[in-house]
Amino acid sequence: MGNEFDLIATYFSRPAPPQFLGVGDDCALLPVAPGMQLATSTDLLIEGRHFFADVDPRALGHKALAVNLSDLAAMGAQPLACLLGLSIPRVEPAWLKAFSEGFYALADAASCPLIGGDTTRSHSDVLISVTVFGQVDARYALRRNAAKVGDDVWVTGTLGAADVALRLMLNTLAPDPALLEATRPFLEWPQPPLEFGRKLAGVANAALDISDGLVQDLGHILKASGCGADLDYAAMPADPVLQSLPPAIVQEAVLGGGDVYQLCFTALPARREQILALARQGALRVSRIGCITAQPGLRVKDAAGQLIHPLPVGFDHFG
Template sequence: MNEFELIRRYFDRPAKNAVLGVGDDAAIVRPTPGHDLHVSVDMLVEGRHFFADVDPAALGHKTLAVNLSDMAAMGAAPRWVVLAVALPHSDEAWVARFADGFFALADRFDVGVIGGDTTRGPLTLSVTVFGEAPSGRALRRNAAQEGDDVWVSGTLGLGAMALREKLAGDLKLPADALAAGLARLERPEPRVALGQGLLGLAHAAVDVSDGWFADFGHILERSNKGAELWFDALPTHPWLAERRARYPELIAAGGDDYELAFTAPAANRAAIEALGLQLGVAVSRVGRVRSPEAGVSLIDSAGRPVALQRAGYDHFA
């Protein structure tokens, strides 16, 4: 296939929610009145963000999921995406599987694919996502308040656990733990409904992609706040929970979680727990926001400090 045949066969589909989608020099969209437009971009590079032998359908899913997770962190509804792909060669079977995984997730969230680009090069996948939230109501990193509870959704450390097993093989994971970790690593679930449900309940939120401790630190930095954070309250897989003290970085700083970390007033605890039950998403209270003078402390259940060798993933480390 040449470039244009590839686009027509696998990516030129009716664009949901758009005035004009794939096929022209630019797409045309019409945002909902009374809503702000949110825009985010993520790039995935072979060997840096995924293994060369990953299932193309799973990679299609993850390529979109990591972008939807950014919209979730803002409380925005994802509406449209553009996809840019660099391929080392034109492998029709690979592209078909990738497109299946990508569009399956797009259909689940009613997201329109409205354009993009293809070229030859090292396998690189870049998505720009556009979302909407009611004007002035978005969850932002700079809005945490002293006294807020600190929360996190789902479980932490599963993707990092699977990645370490694939790279080093030293964890000797049982089959169920490895399967759970690989599912998180290859097919993360963006918390879109939770993010939208937190509008009016939470003050600040962030997408957990590079490690919970580092990503939550962005909230504290932008909000100019400190925090007391409870390591033993961080939710994780049972196998990892039993070895919590041995592998603290996997849980607190591992990355590839795609959960939401957020702060909210203590008065909203019951409402947040009810929202989690309604959506079938676990939510865990893991600390409290303090004054900037108090600094940031990560402590165990006995109040002892927990040391991390690193705070999170760094693309240039």
């Protein structure tokens, strides 16, 4: 999202009452029972901005829910249920059937039943609004503002593949059908680490999901926590499918590429063994990519120890 557009947020940033977490984290938190908080998040997906008009509707149903479940994972919350608002210009049974199947398949896998919603006719575009609910122990919710100086910085999964798929589809990278085939599932079928995120509650200090790019999203943690970070590019998990690309393009995708829906989190060094064990249990890749510093700002060193400058901060592909 462009800087100009961030202005919108200024009109909706009035502080919420203290018992709610309020605007700005992955989820809002509502105190609903002693010691337990309800985590909730809503995302609005628009045809042509967040997905292509000709995307496989089954993948779209999956992704609409996945990007919201990713927000729950980033709070350490267990999914409870979801709501779906769907607005479409015309009734196409085959499209609706596939969309609903993709949505329900992930809802089942994540134990996150669809319990309500709203369907309306739109003028011309498909619009999707998903709201998810989860629960998290009030002491352990993974807030953005809880990173501590000395924490390790970690990421789950791999980086860069979804961004390369998007650039191939937008023709801002040279055509490469084999690479598109290899990267496209990362863009269209994101697999946020839901169970791992839940288990991080009480283990990690701060977390968020990478939707706009590692540099930009980690920046949110640093700003909210009042600290900085030193990162090591060589430790970052560039996806292996990108190895045929020039290193500069890979670097931009790894640092600035969005649509990842993996987690970036910070934790005390004393937690390393525990985190690696949790990852092994979930057959999930985790990478320790740097540490939190008292010095503000984000610095990334390349393999030669040189600071990468300027850092790609992601960009609005549809902008």
